[in-house]
Amino acid sequence: MKGHFITTLGFTVLFAGIASALYFPSPTSVRAFAPPQQEPVTSAPAKSPSVAKVRVIVIDPGHGGIDAGATSTGALEKDLTLLMARRLRTTLQSRLSATIVLTRDSDIDLTSEARAGVANNNQASLFVSLHTGYSPDKMASGSSIYVMKPDFTGGLSEPAGGRMFLPWYMAFRTNAAASQALAENLQKNLNQALPGWKFPIRFGPMGVLASATMPAIALEVGNLNNDANAKMLGEPEFQAKLTATIAEAIEQFAGGGRKQ
Ligand SMILES: [Zn+2]
Numbered sequence: 001m002k003g004h005f006i007t008t009l010g011f012t013v014l015f016a017g018i019a020s021a022l023y024f025p026s027p028t029s030v031r032a033f034a035p036p037q038q039e040p041v042t043s044a045p046a047k048s049p050s051v052a053k054v055r056v057i058v059i060d061p062g063h064g065g066i067d068a069g070a071t072s073t074g075a076l077e078k079d080l081t082l083l084m085a086r087r088l089r090t091t092l093q094s095r096l097s098a099t100i101v102l103t104r105d106s107d108i109d110l111t112s113e114a115r116a117g118v119a120n121n122n123q124a125s126l127f128v129s130l131h132t133g134y135s136p137d138k139m140a141s142g143s144s145i146y147v148m149k150p151d152f153t154g155g156l157s158e159p160a161g162g163r164m165f166l167p168w169y170m171a172f173r174t175n176a177a178a179s180q181a182l183a184e185n186l187q188k189n190l191n192q193a194l195p196g197w198k199f200p201i202r203f204g205p206m207g208v209l210a211s212a213t214m215p216a217i218a219l220e221v222g223n224l225n226n227d228a229n230a231k232m233l234g235e236p237e238f239q240a241k242l243t244a245t246i247a248e249a250i251e252q253f254a255g256g257g258r259k260q
Helices: 002-023 027-032 077-095 112-121 168-193 227-233 236-253
Strands: 056-061 099-102 126-133 144-148 201-204 216-223
Touching: 056 077, 056 112, 077 099, 077 126, 077 236, 112 126, 126 236, 144 168, 168 201, 168 216, 168 236, 216 227, 227 236
Parallel strands: 056 099, 056 126, 126 216, 144 201
Antiparallel strands: 144 216
């Protein structure tokens, strides 16, 4: 690999040399290319740079297949996450002109890597993994918004001078700030829409987020060890409110892009 880069660099330098010879052959030409001094400048209309970029959003219903997720009250996390994801897809499709892709649309098990892979392979602009929360303490709130732990290294020590390449499981680093901004915006919207619920932002080494190459978060809602929470999570009215709130946060984060 090293040899390849040296060759490429040599070629680039050579090409740059030819290019400057072509563009700046003499002092006369340099003067001719000098920019005019008092030209009126028309600025481009202000527009969020993210609007045009949000083409694909990937929603990941947590768990599936033999992995039921939290189950203690009888409700299965894997079923609730699929219901939430389908609702969120419908809501987002009605509001945004982006393509909405689910990592699974049936009761199948997927690895964390496969889930992030769906987002990466579809060149998604956003990746949201949906879960219900769980706490052994029945009275704990259980909800969280997870962002990948910033200093996660997968057990490898950082070489002096930093890494030249990111291993696949550190892809999250390329969008760490945007992921946190997405989490904060979602937190604000959820706290407003669901008074009494708390959605703390936590940083954890989550496998499903590690290799995502776009802003990525995981949302855990409620405590599936709490009977009242489990019942509410299965109610269509609650799910509709929840998914509308997530969709609103995503739309705000995407900077618009609303369907005309
Ligand atoms: Zn889960």
